[in-house]
Amino acid sequence: MKLFYAPGACSLGIHILLEEIGKSFELVRLDLASGAQYKHDYTAINPKSKVPALVRDDGSLLTEWPAIAWYLAKTHPELGLLPEDLEGEVRTLELLDYMVATVHMRGFTRIFRPANFTPTNADEPAVAQTGRDVAATGFNLLSQALGAKAYLMGDYSIADAMLFCLEFWAVGRANISLPANLTAHLERMRARPAVQRALAAEGLT
Numbered sequence: 223m224k225l226f227y228a229p230g231a232c233s234l235g236i237h238i239l240l241e242e243i244g245k246s247f248e249l250v251r252l253d254l255a256s257g258a259q260y261k262h263d264y265t266a267i268n269p270k271s272k273v274p275a276l277v278r279d280d281g282s283l284l285t286e287w288p289a290i291a292w293y294l295a296k297t298h299p300e301l302g303l304l305p306e307d308l309e310g311e312v313r314t315l316e317l318l319d320y321m322v323a324t325v326h327m328r329g330f331t332r333i334f335r336p337a338n339f340t341p342t343n344a345d346e347p348a349v350a351q352t353g354r355d356v357a358a359t360g361f362n363l364l365s366q367a368l369g370a371k372a373y374l375m376g377d378y379s380i381a382d383a384m385l386f387c388l389e390f391w392a393v394g395r396a397n398i399s400l401p402a403n404l405t406a407h408l409e410r411m412r413a414r415p416a417v418q419r420a421l422a423a424e425g426l427t
């Protein structure tokens with residue numbers, strides 16, 4: 223398999239899952255800041271101009287974080303990256319959709335790229351603040367979802383890889399303080415060898 227990624231982007235979560243799986247895969251780095259995602263070389267592969275994008279062993283492309291993570295979990299059931307019961311599955315999907323579609327796309331994307339949300343430069347601080355408000359609500363709800371458990375679903379699952387990305391951005395890139403149980407989750411994730419390998423491969427600490 224081949225993962226198109228950008229260092230520290232949400233593709234980091236998929237990279238972590240590939241490391242957890244432990245089979246060989248190829249990494250292809252994209253420089254989002256220089257607009258590589260919009261150049262023909264990449265749009266010919268992924269017309270959505272986003273990472274993560276996974277080219278599978280049969281050559282087919284899979285995009286969208288939850289779909290890629292779901293595919294990896296389902297194709298490696300021995301790793302238990304998803305709960306086995308329907309209620310556990312649907313709660314995992316509920317969390318993934320909230321983390322990606324709301325906290326990432328409506329929160330952090332506003333913080334990191336406010337210009338994408340307004341044609342007026344003067345409005346960008348207000349856009350970023352709206353993103354901070356969305357992220358704050360998100361971390362409050364995610365803290366409640368985690369509670370006193372080690373991982374979101376109790377056992378480690380694909381949801382923890384996405385939560386790690388949000389926590390990593392909060393602390394390392396957006397100067398957002400996390401509730402104590404999310405800080406502990408971040409450190410628990412950092413202690414996993416797969417997370418350490420993914421961070422090292424992306425040149426991150």
Ligand SMILES: N[C@@H](CCC(=O)N[C@@H](CS)C(=O)NCC(=O)O)C(=O)O
Pocket residue numbers: 231232233254259271272273274285286287288322
């Ligand atoms: N809905 C997509 C969102 C992916 C996404 O927004 N990725 C960001 C990086 S975290 C990206 O590729 N941004 C490039 C751009 O928007 O130009 C998913 O779930 O994979």
